[in-house]
Amino acid sequence: EAQVTQNPRYLITVTGKKLTVTCSQNMNHEYMSWYRQDPGLGLRQIYYSMNVEVTDKGDVPEGYKVSRKEKRNFPLILESPSPNQTSLYFCASSLSGFRRDLYEQYFGPGTRLTVT
């Protein structure tokens, strides 16, 4: 089944404790992206990747890191989480970032992160 998977689905952690949220897609998509969703603010893009080893900042990249060493995986790293990073996080992928006029994004189920 074509899908985007994220792990963990729920995570409660403490301020400053490094964490990684994994994202994997099995559709051979080139474009992958991370979003955070907060009440009243909609989805905001954190980082995106056009392909392996090519990443770029979205609108809210501060406090996050990403890497794209393999086409299928795009982990989100919080080196020193803070309470203002408490949010619902979504990973998404698309066949091509260059042809966004043709291809939609497929979203993972979300990771609910709480930082205390």
Place this chain on the structure above:
Amino acid sequence: SQQGEEDPQALSIQEGENATMNCSYKTSINNLQWYRQNSGRGLVHLILIRSNEREKHSGRLRVTLDTSKKSSSLLITASRAADTASYFCATDGPLNSGTYKYIFGTGTRLKVLA
């Protein structure tokens, strides 16, 4: 940065009625997409409309795009209780802008009463 805004923020209708929600954005775009989200779950793509298109249909969905007004509307006809969800528009920048971001709106919460 550009920001999509949906209007209304919330909408409550009876089953069988039509639901219309609007999206406005600030800069030129190459395409606009509509997504649905059920209660905190992952978003599901509904329809994509390119900047050179004015209207598009998919089943009970009808999307219009007015690039001169920088706005789009999503019409759901003959709504069902299962249409209860949040609806988001998402835009990108022009193909050769050098940016490959997506900008999502704040969403419209639709409730369809049985």
